[in-house]
Amino acid sequence: MTSGGLEAGAQRIPGVTVKKIEKEVYEIFIGPQHPGSGHMRIIVRLDGDIIVEADPDIGYVHRTMEKLSEVREWLKPIPLLERMTIIDACNVTLPYVNALEKLMDKTPSTRASYLRVLLCEINRVASHLYGMGIFGVFIGHSTMYMWAFGDREVFVELAEVLTGARLTHTYPIPGGVRRDMPQDLPEMARRTVRYMRGRLEEYRKIFVDNPVIVKRLAGVGVISKSRAIELGVVGPNLRASGVKYDVRIAEPYEVYGELDFEIPVFEEGDALARTWVRVEEIKQSLNIIEQAVNWLETHKGEPVIAKEDFDKLPKLHKEVYEKEGRVKLVPAHATMKIPAGKAVARGEMGRGEIFYYVESDGGTTPYRVRVVTPSARNAIVFKHIVPGHTLMDLPAIYGSIDYFPPESDR
Amino acid sequence: MSLESLAEEVKKVLGGFAKEVAWRKGYLEVLVETANVVEAAEKLKSIGLDHVKSVTAVDYPKESKIRVTYHASSYSREDLMGVIVGLSVDLPRDNPEMPSLISVWDGSVEFQEREVYEFFGVSFKGHPDLRPLLLIQELAEKKVLRKDFIVKEESIYEGVPFKYD
Amino acid sequence: MVLDLILYIIAYPPLWQVLILGFAGSLAIAMVAIWFERKAAARVQRRIGPYWASPALGGFLNIIADMVRYVLQQLIIPGTVDRLVFYFAPIAAFTISILPVIFIPLSPKPEFWPVATMDYSLLIALALSTLPPLLVIAAGWSSNNKFAVIGSMRESYVITAYELVAVVSILSASASLLTFNLVYIVEAQQPFKWLAILNPIAFLAAILAVLMSTSAFPFEIPESEHEVVAGPFTEYSGALYAFNMGGAYVRRFVYALLIALVFLGGWAPYVPGPGPITGYIIPSLIVVFKAVIVVLFISFLRAVYGRYRLDQALGAAWRLAIPLAIIGFGWSLFLAYIGVFH
Numbered sequence: 001m002t003s004g005g006l007e008a009g010a011q012r013i014p015g016v017t018v019k020k021i022e023k024e025v026y027e028i029f030i031g032p033q034h035p036g037s038g039h040m041r042i043i044v045r046l047d048g049d050i051i052v053e054a055d056p057d058i059g060y061v062h063r064t065m066e067k068l069s070e071v072r073e074w075l076k077p078i079p080l081l082e083r084m085t086i087i088d089a090c091n092v093t094l095p096y097v098n099a100l101e102k103l104m105d106k107t108p109s110t111r112a113s114y115l116r117v118l119l120c121e122i123n124r125v126a127s128h129l130y131g132m133g134i135f136g137v138f139i140g141h142s143t144m145y146m147w148a149f150g151d152r153e154v155f156v157e158l159a160e161v162l163t164g165a166r167l168t169h170t171y172p173i174p175g176g177v178r179r180d181m182p183q184d185l186p187e188m189a190r191r192t193v194r195y196m197r198g199r200l201e202e203y204r205k206i207f208v209d210n211p212v213i214v215k216r217l218a219g220v221g222v223i224s225k226s227r228a229i230e231l232g233v234v235g236p237n238l239r240a241s242g243v244k245y246d247v248r249i250a251e252p253y254e255v256y257g258e259l260d261f262e263i264p265v266f267e268e269g270d271a272l273a274r275t276w277v278r279v280e281e282i283k284q285s286l287n288i289i290e291q292a293v294n295w296l297e298t299h300k301g302e303p304v305i306a307k308e309d310f311d312k313l314p315k316l317h318k319e320v321y322e323k324e325g326r327v328k329l330v331p332a333h334a335t336m337k338i339p340a341g342k343a344v345a346r347g348e349m350g351r352g353e354i355f356y357y358v359e360s361d362g363g364t365t366p367y368r369v370r371v372v373t374p375s376a377r378n379a380i381v382f383k384h385i386v387p388g389h390t391l392m393d394l395p396a397i398y399g400s401i402d403y404f405p406p407e408s409d410r
Numbered sequence: 411m412s413l414e415s416l417a418e419e420v421k422k423v424l425g426g427f428a429k430e431v432a433w434r435k436g437y438l439e440v441l442v443e444t445a446n447v448v449e450a451a452e453k454l455k456s457i458g459l460d461h462v463k464s465v466t467a468v469d470y471p472k473e474s475k476i477r478v479t480y481h482a483s484s485y486s487r488e489d490l491m492g493v494i495v496g497l498s499v500d501l502p503r504d505n506p507e508m509p510s511l512i513s514v515w516d517g518s519v520e521f522q523e524r525e526v527y528e529f530f531g532v533s534f535k536g537h538p539d540l541r542p543l544l545l546i547q548e549l550a551e552k553k554v555l556r557k558d559f560i561v562k563e564e565s566i567y568e569g570v571p572f573k574y575d
Numbered sequence: 576m577v578l579d580l581i582l583y584i585i586a587y588p589p590l591w592q593v594l595i596l597g598f599a600g601s602l603a604i605a606m607v608a609i610w611f612e613r614k615a616a617a618r619v620q621r622r623i624g625p626y627w628a629s630p631a632l633g634g635f636l637n638i639i640a641d642m643v644r645y646v647l648q649q650l651i652i653p654g655t656v657d658r659l660v661f662y663f664a665p666i667a668a669f670t671i672s673i674l675p676v677i678f679i680p681l682s683p684k685p686e687f688w689p690v691a692t693m694d695y696s697l698l699i700a701l702a703l704s705t706l707p708p709l710l711v712i713a714a715g716w717s718s719n720n721k722f723a724v725i726g727s728m729r730e731s732y733v734i735t736a737y738e739l740v741a742v743v744s745i746l747s748a749s750a751s752l753l754t755f756n757l758v759y760i761v762e763a764q765q766p767f768k769w770l771a772i773l774n775p776i777a778f779l780a781a782i783l784a785v786l787m788s789t790s791a792f793p794f795e796i797p798e799s800e801h802e803v804v805a806g807p808f809t810e811y812s813g814a815l816y817a818f819n820m821g822g823a824y825v826r827r828f829v830y831a832l833l834i835a836l837v838f839l840g841g842w843a844p845y846v847p848g849p850g851p852i853t854g855y856i857i858p859s860l861i862v863v864f865k866a867v868i869v870v871l872f873i874s875f876l877r878a879v880y881g882r883y884r885l886d887q888a889l890g891a892a893w894r895l896a897i898p899l900a901i902i903g904f905g906w907s908l909f910l911a912y913i914g915v916f917h
């Protein structure tokens with residue numbers, strides 16, 4: 001934000017850029033107070049109805065997550081980082097926990113891994129439904145919006161039964177998870193899965209196969225395979241462009257290596273393909289949820305934190321675990337020290353790959369936490385893909401890449 | 411791809427550029443000179459490391475340096491998808507400056523270099539649009555992610571004068 | 576003497592029809608349409624919709640509360656607008672939207688007509704109903720807001736596209752009946768020779784034209800919220816905004832009345848008798864009922880469709896609707912040639 005082109009004598013306002021634009025170009029500011037922008041601004045320059053330049057101006061919900069993580073003890077960034085994407089809370093913190101586990105050379109118990117995967121997939125479905133709902137209302141389809149948000153509630157409630165919190169679960173901790181699943185969860189999860197499969201069919205009828213929607217989305221916002229790779233696009237947007245990349249396959253974490261699922265890939269790279277990828281991924285996530293609860297039901301008895309941690313717990317804490325299925329940590333956990341080192345961990349969120357770089361100098365707080373969220377990497381699409389489309393295509397592209405400003409701004 | 415063979419391949423392709431090659435937890439860190447960083451990046455790209463996941467900068471005030479690491483990985487080579495190679499350079503803390511790798515890695519580093527610029531004050535030569543991304547200019551000038559910017563804890567009564575009566 | 580004059584003015588048929596039927600009637604219909612739109616969409620979307628304002632009426636009072644709120648809301652006028660046009664355009668648009676009602680007969684009996692003769696009523700009603708969009712464009716232009724200007728531009732694109740369709744498809748009735756008199760048009764359709772059945776192509780084109788002209792889904796383009804906020808009405812607030820939005824609903828109702836008369840047989844199959852009850856009230860209720868069906872159908876589309884892109888909507892108008900309207904017109908001439916109505 002340089003102040004080049006400022007007239008002499010004009011007063012300089014903090015945070016405001018002054019820039020000369022061409023006479024033929026019509027410049028409009030979409031956001032941050034605009035029904036179709038979210039917490040961001042896209043500065044769009046139009047020639048007639050065609051966008052010639054789009055400049056995503058993000059950062060309106062920047063909350064200094066990286067800096068704040070450096071002044072908190074190791075466990076405390078978990079609830080903080082969750083706030084980036086509360087609708088995808090387990091996926092967004094799991095790689096941070098994984099990075100800590102790498103630094104500590106700790107392996108979570110298998111049961112904990114399955115529980116993490118279960119919550120991750122519940123989150124993924126909820127996140128996709130959220131994205132599809134917003135997408136629907138962006139292109140004027142209010143029914144899709146209401147349906148998706150209504151059905152997301154089912155998964156939010158399933159997560160609540162599992163963790164005790166609707167959105168910010170703070171579920172994984174280094175070495176395990178915070179509580180075991182309740183007895184009735186498997187049955188509830190199976191019912192949810194059955195229900196959602198039926199609903200997906202209805203979605204197809206009213207939204208994905210709707211002639212108006214298909215006409216609106218096909219061939220819009222095409223990201224070719226090579227361009228997607230150059231721009232470093234992630235998640236469903238990448239897979240819609242024909243790149244078969246998913247962290248769950250590329251570098252399996254937790255128990256994803258043992259589960260049976262597919263990665264849907266489409267070649268078209270347009271907004272419609274991105275929608276299809278989300279629908280197909282919901283189906284795969286439902287499969288994983290079923291497999292996970294089946295495993296959890298048949299393998300009982302193992303504690304949900306690493307064995308060496310569990311053995312060290314005092315008797316009272318073990319009793320609490322036996323009775324309530326809840327892990328009560330000793331206070332030493334809050335001020336634990338982690339061996340010096342640098343670790344990188346990544347995971348697949350609903351919106352794509354999340355990357356953590358965690359560095360420890362052996363103290364009680366992280367030396368450096370670097371987090372790159374999927375939306376932060378997808379933001380580049382606005383700049384390079386949007387120009388050349390008409391103004392009415394902007395909401396279609398925005399919605400189809402499922403951009404989430406709070407996640408991007410961190 | 412086994413990790414050893416990756417290290418071998420990276421060493422081979424980088425030739426004399428690599429000052430230091432070390433396995434960290436989860437990635438292979440390669441340290442190069444600032445002058446060689448563009449060529450090193452091109453060589454890495456030539457073996458299929460086609461995008462950058464993160465441009466990570468870490469401030470080390472004791473050693474008076476800022477280390478910038480490009481965590482690169484691959485979308486096009488299946489055996490490289492599971493690994494991350496970190497291409498690092500050490501920059502002096504008082505005037506950090508390095509060539510931009512936007513010519514090599516295109517859009518995947520464009521916004522992240524802007525981010526490192528605003529948070530650490532690292533200036534990337536050759537970046538077409540180097541201005542703060544998330545912060546406003548006034549805040550960016552403070553280089554907030556450097557270690558000498560201390561987050562002061564604020565009381566909710568900060569600035570409210572006490573009254574004793 | 577004075578009392579007589581006041582009574583004469585109040586009971587003066589054109590004023591009567593404009594004030595009672597035109598204003599109050601369309602307002603009531605618009606309210607029902609809005610209520611139905613919200614309630615039906617809620618039903619499809621598995622919600623309840625308006626409810627708590629009056630559970631027994633299904634939340635209907637909610638709509639009235641909304642209207643009261645609009646009227647009482649602070650009227651914010653930005654300093655940069657062209658004030659005269661800014662005030663004038665929405666009020667004029669609303670008024671002109673109601674005017675066609677004067678030329679719409681709700682009974683075959685001349686004593687219940689608002690004007691003395693109905694000879695050119697279809698032509699005049701159509702001509703009047705095409706005026707308000709120009710004022711909507713003026714409203715957007717006077718707002719001096721980028722989104723409003725873009726909305727106005729879209730509105731102007733859309734009216735050039737649908738105007739011809741609306742006029743040609745509705746005038747196809749005149750082509751087959753060789754008259755512009757709405758009463759003759761209705762009487763010729765007695766009892767079930769409705770033009771919607773005899774000439775479905777023109778009927779379809781007319782519905783498409785009404786969808787486009789009143790910004791109904793899937794053609795809700797000039798006011799598309801996620802690109803241009805509220806289109807031409809972005810800077811409007813309070814009562815002026817209510818005039819703008821109400822104008823669109825009134826126009827939809829007027830078009831629906833025309834379609835009910837021209838294509839759905841008006842008061843047919845009922846044969847009006849003498850006296851005000853059988854001669855006026857019952858036939859007018861039948862016409863309004865048919866019009867309400869059309870309005871509710873149009874409102875219901877919101878729950879099913881998204882919106883087309885501008886170029887796709889214009890393509891639909893120029894490539895699909897205009898040929899349809901012309902084919903319908905030709906079919907009408909054919910109907911006249913074989914003498915269906917004689």
